[in-house]
Amino acid sequence: MRKQYCYNCQREHTIKEVKEFREYTIKGTKVSGEITILRCENCVEEIYNKENEINNDRILFDDYKRKNNLMTSEEIKTMRENYGLSQAVLAKLLGFGEKTITRYENGAIQDKTHDLLMRLATVETNFLQLWETNRNNFSSYENKKIKKAITLSDETITND
Numbered sequence: 001m002r003k004q005y006c007y008n009c010q011r012e013h014t015i016k017e018v019k020e021f022r023e024y025t026i027k028g029t030k031v032s033g034e035i036t037i038l039r040c041e042n043c044v045e046e047i048y049n050k051e052n053e054i055n056n057d058r059i060l061f062d063d064y065k066r067k068n069n070l071m072t073s074e075e076i077k078t079m080r081e082n083y084g085l086s087q088a089v090l091a092k093l094l095g096f097g098e099k100t101i102t103r104y105e106n107g108a109i110q111d112k113t114h115d116l117l118m119r120l121a122t123v124e125t126n127f128l129q130l131w132e133t134n135r136n137n138f139s140s141y142e143n144k145k146i147k148k149a150i151t152l153s154d155e156t157i158t159n160d
Contacts, residue, residue: 004047006040013042024060027109031063058107070115077105079122083149089142093130094121124150 004015015038023032035056038047062072071079080090080101087101094101094117104110110118120126131146138146 004038004040004049006043006045006047008043008045009040013040015039015047016041022060026060026064029064029067031060031067033059033063035059054106061107061109064109070110070112071104071118073105073107076101076118079118080105082122083127083146085145085149089138089145090121092137092142093127093134093146094118095134 001014003012005011006013006015018037018039019034020037021032021034023030025031033056036052038049038052039045040047058073062074064070065072080087083090085093087105088098091098091101094114096114100114104114104118121130128150131150135143135146
């Protein structure tokens, strides 16, 4: 049993997770999804929980992304994991701020320019071009990790 402080009751109570279908409008686009609502079992009021709200936002923001032809959080994460890179290294490769990929994987909505660059990076030859253009910005360790992630033939990759 999970307990949390209820601001309505002004004390800690057991909370109940309830799945609810909700609709919202984000940037002029109607979005919907089944999200988790936490309720105080004593007064039945909604209880705020940061982690739960982040998960709910991800569900709704990913619906927005799908409806606006943007990569979803999971697609971005899968692309990064396919290359075996950390969020920070991928962000550096793409020329983004250090925490940008983290935000996108957690549900933040990327602009179309960032989305296009991430989509292009899913194609290995484009990824290779980005790396070769920016390789001086990486540590020796990061360059080895990126080089290992690329599955093109050794002749295509220039030696360090």
